[in-house]
Amino acid sequence: MKYSIGDCVKNTRVKKYSNGDIIALGTPGDVRKVYKASKSYSIMFQGAQAVHRVLEKDLEAC
Amino acid sequence: MKQLITFFIIVISLSSFHSCARMVVNVSTADSDRVQEEGEKYIDRMKAYAFVEIKPLVFACDLFDSDKMNTYISKDIKEGIAVGTIASDDEAILKTNIKSFTDAAIKVIQNTYKQATALTEQKKYSEAVDRFWDSYNLVEQLKKDIKHELDNSDAANSIEAIECFSVLYAEAASGDRFNLLGDPMVSYITKEENLPLWESTYNRTKSSTFFGNADIAVVLQEDPESYNNNYAIKGVRVDADKLIQSSFDVLAQSINVVASSQGIALPDKGEQNYFYPDVIPEIQNLATEKNKLADKRKEYEAYRKLLIVNILNKNLDNKSGEELKTAIDEIKALWATYKAKMASN
Structure with a gap:
């Protein structure tokens, strides 16, 4: 896995979540949890209402 | 087999002659380390x-x-x-x-x-x-x-x-605990080639009976919850941690078996907590009664001799008629007196 808990990452794809949060391209956030099996992360993006699950391929380092 | 602590075997040997039977109960313990390993x-x-x-x-x-x-x-x-x-x-x-x-x-x-x-x-x-x-x-x-x-x-x-x-x-x-027949260790510990397992005699109890033959029945409790730690000898309930007590109970039990062979009523054996059977007083005092009987025998022998001497003194061979009848009546009266004396002692 590329990132660890606490790392700063940026969104590379616009994401719309069911709670109404829309994460714009390049929004920074910090890694809260790592999911090895599904190659994904739980991220708290700036300005978001809750943490969101994002695939590793849709993230880049800050 | 967590509770596999100790196994017991009870070896009973009976030898009877005339109206007397002798019972020996050996309680042996198995080598628990070897049993555990197996x-x-x-x-x-x-x-x-x-x-x-x-x-x-x-x-x-x-x-x-x-x-x-x-x-x-x-x-x-x-x-x-x-x-x-x-x-x-x-x-x-x-x-x-x-x-x-x-x-x-x-x-x-x-x-x-x-x-x-x-x-x-x-x-x-x-x-x-x-x-x-x-x-x-x-x-x-x-x-x-x-x-x-x-x-x-x-x-x-x-x-x-x-x-x-x-x-x-x-x-x-x-896993469930084995019942007795399903327990493979029962077969293991009772096989002839495994007799050396029973290397120590925990206790040996001997008992003699005076009437008829003695008999004993050993029953392992079939309740899976308790059989490992309990066995019963003719209704005497014995816990593994009360073994010392059990050796005395076995002796008491042998007396009960004798009593039952003579048709004397025993306490209710159906009672689950039948731990200490009541011992019939006549049986309990058997030794004293036996001594009394020996004394009576001696007394009887003494009176018998006196009666014979009295008969000989009467010279019955040389008497006849009324004289003979009187002599016999006197002998009968003397025997009645002796019997009365023996009965009063």
């Missing part, structure tokens, strides 16, 4: 077969049905989307990735279980049990991984499917 082999064998026995049930769990597991994982992901932690766009790829590692883990679990079954068939019970436990640990790991991937509380559907394996396995691993 017991562990039996336990491995028992457990291995128990795991083989549940194999069809285990493999029928939804965990091993790829389509069903797929459905459960999808449901769990949808719940993640519903609470806003997962973007709906990511559903498909998350599903694919989680399913992929779950499928791989399930194949390893299946193979491990099959290997363990094969080892059981090869009678390599200890290795088999280790492999069965490997499969159990792999399932537990899969459960943790899926829980983690699906954010713990959201993994309810997948986890429930996996629990099927855990529950069946735990049940087989715990």
Whole structure:
């Protein structure tokens, strides 16, 4: 896995979540949890209402 | 066989002659270390077969049905989307990735279980049990991984499917206690070649009876909850931790057996807590009564001699008619007097 808990990452794809949060391209956030099996992360993006699950391929380092 | 502490054997030998029987009860203890060592082999064998026995049930769990597991994982992901932690766009790829590692883990679990079954068939019970436990640990790991991937509380559907394996396995691993006939250790400890196991005599009780033959019945309690620690000798309940007391009870019991052979009523043996049987007073005082009888015999011999001397003095051969009749009446009267004296003592 590329990132660890606490790392700063940026969104590379616009994401719309069911709670109404829309994460714009390049929004920074910090890694809260790592999911090895599904190659994904739980991220708290700036300005978001809750943490969101994002695939590793849709993230880049800050 | 956790409670395998000590086994007991009761050897009874009876020898009877005339109206007297002699009973010897030996209580011996088995070498518990050796029994324990052998017991562990039996336990491995028992457990291995128990795991083989549940194999069809285990493999029928939804965990091993790829389509069903797929459905459960999808449901769990949808719940993640519903609470806003997962973007709906990511559903498909998350599903694919989680399913992929779950499928791989399930194949390893299946193979491990099959290997363990094969080892059981090869009678390599200890290795088999280790492999069965490997499969159990792999399932537990899969459960943790899926829980983690699906954010713990959201993994309810997948986890429930996996629990099927855990529950069946735990049940087989715990095993029920053997009943007496199903306990392989009974066969082991009673085989002739294993007689050296019984290397120490815990207690020896001897008892003599005065009437008829003596008999004894040893009953192992069949209740699986208690038989390991209890056995009964003609209704005398004995706990393993009260062995010292039991040696005395055995003696008392032998007296009861004699009493019953003479038709004397015994206390109710149907009573479960019939621990100390009442001893019939006539039997309890048998030694004293025996001495009294010996004294009476001596007294009888003395009066008998006196009577014979008296008869000889009467010179009956030289008497006839009225004189003879009078002499016989006097002898009868004397015998009546002696009898009265013997009865009054």
